[in-house]
Amino acid sequence: MRLSVILRYVGTVMLCVSAFMAVSACISFANNVDTGFYPLLLSSLLTLLLGAFPMLFVRKAQSITNKEGFTIVVGSWVLSCVVGMFPYLIWGGEFTLVNAWFESVSGFTTTGATILNDIEALPQGLLFWRSATNWIGGVGVVMFALVILPSLGTNKMALTNVELSSLAKDNYRYRTQFIVRILLFVYVGLTLITTLLLKFSGMRWFDALNHAMSACATGGFSTKNASVGFYDSWVIELILMCAMFLSSIHFGLIYATLMRKGNNIFRSEVVRTYVAIIVGTSLCIGVSLFAAEIYPTLWESLRQASFQVVSLISTTGFATADTNLWTPFAIVLLIFISIVCACAGSTSGGLKVDRLLLFVKQLAARIKHQQHPNAVIRIRVDGVVQEADQLNGVVVFVVTYLVIILMATVVNTMFAQDLTTAFSSAVACMGNVGPGFGEVGSFDNYAQMPSILKVQASSLMLMGRLEIFGFIQLFFLKWWR
Amino acid sequence: MKGIGKRVTVGFLSIVALLFISGMISLFELSNMSNDTEDILSATKRNIEISNELLNTVNEHGRAVVGVVILGNRARIDDCHRLVSELEGAVSVARNEALDASRLDPLSASVAQLRSMTDAYFEATEPVEVPVISADSIVIGTNLEVPKTTKSGREWYDSEYKAASDKVIASIEEFMTHTHASLAPRAEQLNKNAYRSVTPVLISLVVMIAIVLMFFYFIRIYCVKPLLRLNKALSDYMAFRLPFNVKDELIDEYKELYDNIETLVNLNKQQNNKQ
Numbered sequence: 231m232r233l234s235v236i237l238r239y240v241g242t243v244m245l246c247v248s249a250f251m252a253v254s255a256c257i258s259f260a261n262n263v264d265t266g267f268y269p270l271l272l273s274s275l276l277t278l279l280l281g282a283f284p285m286l287f288v289r290k291a292q293s294i295t296n297k298e299g300f301t302i303v304v305g306s307w308v309l310s311c312v313v314g315m316f317p318y319l320i321w322g323g324e325f326t327l328v329n330a331w332f333e334s335v336s337g338f339t340t341t342g343a344t345i346l347n348d349i350e351a352l353p354q355g356l357l358f359w360r361s362a363t364n365w366i367g368g369v370g371v372v373m374f375a376l377v378i379l380p381s382l383g384t385n386k387m388a389l390t391n392v393e394l395s396s397l398a399k400d401n402y403r404y405r406t407q408f409i410v411r412i413l414l415f416v417y418v419g420l421t422l423i424t425t426l427l428l429k430f431s432g433m434r435w436f437d438a439l440n441h442a443m444s445a446c447a448t449g450g451f452s453t454k455n456a457s458v459g460f461y462d463s464w465v466i467e468l469i470l471m472c473a474m475f476l477s478s479i480h481f482g483l484i485y486a487t488l489m490r491k492g493n494n495i496f497r498s499e500v501v502r503t504y505v506a507i508i509v510g511t512s513l514c515i516g517v518s519l520f521a522a523e524i525y526p527t528l529w530e531s532l533r534q535a536s537f538q539v540v541s542l543i544s545t546t547g548f549a550t551a552d553t554n555l556w557t558p559f560a561i562v563l564l565i566f567i568s569i570v571c572a573c574a575g576s577t578s579g580g581l582k583v584d585r586l587l588l589f590v591k592q593l594a595a596r597i598k599h600q601q602h603p604n605a606v607i608r609i610r611v612d613g614v615v616q617e618a619d620q621l622n623g624v625v626v627f628v629v630t631y632l633v634i635i636l637m638a639t640v641v642n643t644m645f646a647q648d649l650t651t652a653f654s655s656a657v658a659c660m661g662n663v664g665p666g667f668g669e670v671g672s673f674d675n676y677a678q679m680p681s682i683l684k685v686q687a688s689s690l691m692l693m694g695r696l697e698i699f700g701f702i703q704l705f706f707l708k709w710w711r
Numbered sequence: 712m713k714g715i716g717k718r719v720t721v722g723f724l725s726i727v728a729l730l731f732i733s734g735m736i737s738l739f740e741l742s743n744m745s746n747d748t749e750d751i752l753s754a755t756k757r758n759i760e761i762s763n764e765l766l767n768t769v770n771e772h773g774r775a776v777v778g779v780v781i782l783g784n785r786a787r788i789d790d791c792h793r794l795v796s797e798l799e800g801a802v803s804v805a806r807n808e809a810l811d812a813s814r815l816d817p818l819s820a821s822v823a824q825l826r827s828m829t830d831a832y833f834e835a836t837e838p839v840e841v842p843v844i845s846a847d848s849i850v851i852g853t854n855l856e857v858p859k860t861t862k863s864g865r866e867w868y869d870s871e872y873k874a875a876s877d878k879v880i881a882s883i884e885e886f887m888t889h890t891h892a893s894l895a896p897r898a899e900q901l902n903k904n905a906y907r908s909v910t911p912v913l914i915s916l917v918v919m920i921a922i923v924l925m926f927f928y929f930i931r932i933y934c935v936k937p938l939l940r941l942n943k944a945l946s947d948y949m950a951f952r953l954p955f956n957v958k959d960e961l962i963d964e965y966k967e968l969y970d971n972i973e974t975l976v977n978l979n980k981q982q983n984n985k986q
Contacts, residue, residue, distance in 0.1 A: 234932060237925060272911055275732065276918045283725060283922050286718050287929040289962065320911050 236301050238288035243306035243370075244281025247313055248274050250362040254317070257436075258355025266355030269320035277313045304700055307370065307692065311335045314363050321356060324348075328681040335688040337363025338370070339695040340577060342450025342547040342664035345677045345684065349455050354436060360451045361440040367695075368447025368477070368577035369417055412485040417577075421446045424473040431465040441548075445473040448578045450547030450664040456673070457549040464533060467550060471540045478544035478572030479504070499612045500573055504583045508543060511567055512536040515560040522557045535560070538672070543567040545578040547664025549672035561667055565654055568663045569635075579662030579694045581631055588616060588624045630698055635660050638690055645680050655679075659690035715934060715963045722926050729922060733915035740908030751894055758890040761805045765818075765883045768798045773876055776829060780836075780864035780872070788833050795826045798879075805886065814889050818882035825875045832867055937965045941972065948976060 251274035258267035294302070314334035318325040325333065329345040336343045337360055346352070352360070421442050428438035437453050444451045454460035458470060476484060479501055487494035495501050516532035525531040534551045541548045542564055553564060571580020588611065595607045609616045635656045642652030647669070654666030655676070665672040669679075676684060693701045772794040778787040802822055806815045840853040940957045947953040955976045961969050 234929065269911075272732075272736065273914075276729075276915060279725060279729060280918055280921060283722070283925055284929075286721055286725075287933050287962075316914055319914065322906055322910070 231295070231297050231301065234284070234288045235294065235298055236305060237284040238290070239294075239302040240305045240309055241281040241284040243310060244277050244313060247310050247366060248277035248281055250366060251277060251317065251359065254355045254359040254362060257358045258353060261354045264353035264355060266317070266321060266353035266359070269317040270355050270359060272320060273313065273316035276316060280313065300700060301704070304696055304704055307338065307696065310363075310366065310370075311338050311688075311692070314338055317356060317359055321353075323351065324677070326681075328684050329677075332676065332684045332688050333360070334363065335691050336664070337449065337451060338367040339662050339691040340364050340367040340447045340449040340545065340579065341659060341662040341691045341694075342444070343658065343670070343687070343691075344451070344664075344675045345679075346675060347677050349453065357440060357453050358436075361443040361449070361453075364447040364449025364451050365421070365443040368449060369413070413481055416481045416484050416488075417446060420473060420476060424469060427469045428466060431469060432463060433461065433466065441470065442473065445470050445546060445548070446477045446577070448474060448477050448544045448546045448572070448576070448662075450541070450545075452548060458537075459550040459673075462550075467533070467537045470548060471537055474540050474544040474546045474548070475508070477546075478576045478578040480573050480575035482575055493612075497612065500584050500587055503587050504543075504573055507567065507570065507583065508536075508539055511543075511563050512539045515539060515556070515563055518557045518559045524556060538564065539567060542663055542665075543570065543572055545571050545580055545661055545663045547658075547672075549665060552671060552673045553665075554667055554671040554673075561650075565657055565667070568654070568657045568661050568666075569632075571661050571663070581628060581661070584611075585624045585628060587611065588621060589628055591616075592621055592625065627698065631660065634690070634693065634698065638686060641686055642683060645683055647679075647683070655683075655687060656690065659687040660694040662691055662694050713963055715965065718963070719930070719934075722929070726919065726922060726926065729915060729919045733912055733919065736911045736915060737908070740911065744905060744908055751898060754894055755891070757808060758887060761801060761808070762883055762887045764801050765798065765805070765886075766880065768794055768801060769876060769879050769883070772798065772825075773872075776872055777868065779833065780868050783864075785838075791829055791833070795822070795829070798822050799826070809886075809890065811889075811893060814893075815886060818879070818886055821875070821878040821882045825879055828871060828875050832872075836864075932959075933962055933965075937961050937969075941965070941969060945972060 251270050255267055255270035255274055258264045258270055311331070311334045314337060315325075315327075315330035318330035318333055319327065324346055332343075332345050335341070342364065349357070424442035424445055425435075425438050428441055429435055433441065440451070440453045441458070443449075450457075452458060452460075458467060461467075479495060480498070483493065483495050483498055483501065486492075487496070512532065512535050515538070516528065516535035519525050519535055520528045520531035525534060537548075537550050538553055540546075545568075553561065556564075569581055570586050571582060572578035574582045574584045588609065591609045591611075595609055598607055599605060609621060635653075638656035638660065639649075639653045642656060643649065647655070651666065651668030651670055654668060655670045658664055658666035658670065665674075670676055676687065679687070772791060775787045775790040775794060778784040779791060799819075799822055802815060802819050806812045806819070809815055842850045843852045843854050845851045937957065937959050940959050944953075944955050944957050948955045955973055957969055
């Protein structure tokens, strides 16, 4: 593995991060040089220097090996989180070293969990930087899934097999350059449209842009303490729901649908399953809330339920209601969707509907096989036969994912966290969802957590974002040889 | 960028630039902190000075009042007036310099009460000319007599003046403590500034360490290692006639050097073949 090549490409990502810091500094400057200006400017300069330095010596590599490509992605993510905490640390306030790390990791992994008790106390530049980390993280994960992983070619890399459904792979028939264009087209386009719609529905430009960036990255950072609940507007909620929903679907499929290609959203079995889960859970939770008289009308119950379901399943984490006050049935369903999450190839994290679908189909095939021992049963998604390697990968991933959540829950309970908080925070961090239940509910934050648990939560976020195995590989010496 | 010299120079300049930035940040933050500290110290010092002046004036006024009302030395009445005016002047100065002027209202009120009370007493005990009337009811002259009041001078001093004077002293003490309390947020700000002055420097240092390590690594793999490999390859060729081959990635002058040596080796081989 060529460290110099890795440093050069990670440096390129640092330059991108530095550019966003500079934009945030400009916003601070425009806002009467608020207190965020100096921290952002300094951080931008330092990151620029850090990113540009390797370019002095290392030439652009003609080819990158699988390991190098993967290390570049993981390294970029970790280093982005490191430099991303510079503005927070320099600004001070509620940001200690651990808090700044947590906030930065939460931003870049598009988790959206926060340690801030008073978000509105932050200067506008820093608020924009928080949303920018979400947006960069969102584009990063899609780049990772759409550009880096397919470019690894035919190599038997476990992560490629686990990450992508066959249907998703069909969308990689395009050239890499073209995929980048698709990504930018969908991601930037979606962000711009959402910003405009939010503006026209009553938000300020600044808030509209921040919320749009957060929603399209399925991050969940808001500029208000009460999150989206601050606006109490069904129009804003509807716009954000659409943005969150679209951002949680495979971007290649969105592009294919827009271009009227064959493999579009409406034909995708994964998307159909995803929609079914959303509609089903929204209805169940809505009725449950209405029956428990938490909301006066069925319409209001359905409105709150559907927003919260889309927000959690897309791993965004915006809140319009305190879900801690909801019925146990609703809470259990919300935790379930926080584990499953959205589709592969999108900006969302979690287990992914693709894997759930394959897992359920495997289960059905197993039962059928017991009934007909000699039958040759093939598992198909959208008519494409799934290979055994891929199916095994899904099982390994699902089991590992759940084991890690359980282990994190045990560690959380060791530090006097109640079971709901311990389990839901592990689920929320691992799935990059953000809000959990109990002390880390939709209207609460992670500030009260002990520092060690914040570090654990940050590691879970990174692990979830990098699909577990990618993150774990880095800690094996063999990987680096 | 081409040329190993240029690359090394720019690398060093980057480190120098970072050192310069760190230095400037330290200087800027330390001067900010120094200003804040100076502000707090000067505010504390001024508060002590004003409070001391106020307390001294009150004490002096007390002594002058004792002179008038107990010792009967009415010549000190002017001193009393002057001292009360000085007290009012000091309060006015304190009011101008205070962070929250409204906090001085009780002191102003108590000083005003002290003035009005002593003025009233002095006026009430002002000797008046009383006509001296002879036995046949003819005014033969005048006598200065102090009008009879309900309280004696000592009684008035103990019961009324002392209470008013204590009230003024209590107000001064409150002014002192409040000023110090109002300096607490500024001290907290100083604490924050101290944090803010250390953090950027620490971050700059971390970045600088990362850059120095990268620089060391790049110099090693792009300058030192190729030179060693070239030398080894050349030595192997000369000693054992092994093929001249360097597998490392060579850049700039090293690449040129390699090409030149390779050409030289090929020429040498051709000459040997001819012989």
